[in-house]
Amino acid sequence: MTVRIAVFASGSGSNLQALAEAVRDGRIPASIDLVVCDKPSAYVLERARAFGIDTYLFHPKEYSSREAYEEQILGELSKRGIDWIVMAGYMRLLTRVLVEPYYGRMINIHPALLPAFPGIHAVKQALDYGVRVTGATVHFVDGGTDTGPILAQQTVEVLPGDTEETLSARIQAAEHELLPRVVRWISEGRVKLDGRRVTIENE
Numbered sequence: 001m002t003v004r005i006a007v008f009a010s011g012s013g014s015n016l017q018a019l020a021e022a023v024r025d026g027r028i029p030a031s032i033d034l035v036v037c038d039k040p041s042a043y044v045l046e047r048a049r050a051f052g053i054d055t056y057l058f059h060p061k062e063y064s065s066r067e068a069y070e071e072q073i074l075g076e077l078s079k080r081g082i083d084w085i086v087m088a089g090y091m092r093l094l095t096r097v098l099v100e101p102y103y104g105r106m107i108n109i110h111p112a113l114l115p116a117f118p119g120i121h122a123v124k125q126a127l128d129y130g131v132r133v134t135g136a137t138v139h140f141v142d143g144g145t146d147t148g149p150i151l152a153q154q155t156v157e158v159l160p161g162d163t164e165e166t167l168s169a170r171i172q173a174a175e176h177e178l179l180p181r182v183v184r185w186i187s188e189g190r191v192k193l194d195g196r197r198v199t200i201e202n203e
């Protein structure tokens with residue numbers, strides 16, 4: 001059965017683009033059925049429409065709590081039979097309303113080699129620290145900030161003279177390879193989670 005995916009994003013959506021192209025080209029045997037977004041001006045909405053993907057835009061300020069809008073989102077996911085959630089630049093903290101039902105079926109992409117530099121401004125954190133190697137991580141989402149079990153990582157070298165912009169651009173290029181690869185594993189049913197350990201069958 002085809003895995004049904006929802007992508008959550010708040011920004012440009014270049015990772016959604018990479019995933020949608022991989023699905024369109026038959027490299028990922030899944031369907032992206034929904035994009036969930038909290039920002040009306042986010043470019044990800046245009047990218048979704050260009051691929052004919054449904055969007056669910058919500059306005060956090062119209063709700064009394066995070067739990068309240070997550071209940072609403074959960075309803076949208078159930079309606080469409082969403083199996084897996086991919087967080088790609090979704091800039092909001094999650095509550096147990098979404099984390100509990102989707103634990104083990106919800107991943108996030110983070111622009112650093114976790115557990116180094118979790119949270120926001122990860123690329124700047126890495127540059128300021130002075131590491132020579134950073135990268136991107138795809139991990140399961142748990143209740144913490146970028147703390148869940150790791151599925152895959154890709155290293156990116158920090159070059160002399162790098163700025164946040166130049167380094168971010170190379171990390172993003174790495175993400176656009178890494179995330180579709182992980183979503184392909186998921187779609188092929190090859191990912192097993194055991195405590196903090198993740199195994200990929202026939203990797």
Ligand code: GRF
Pocket residue numbers: 009010011012013014015016044088089090109110111172175
């Ligand atoms: C990515 O760099 C991802 O690591 C971070 O947010 C960024 C999203 O970029 N969580 P985009 O919206 O997919 O272009």
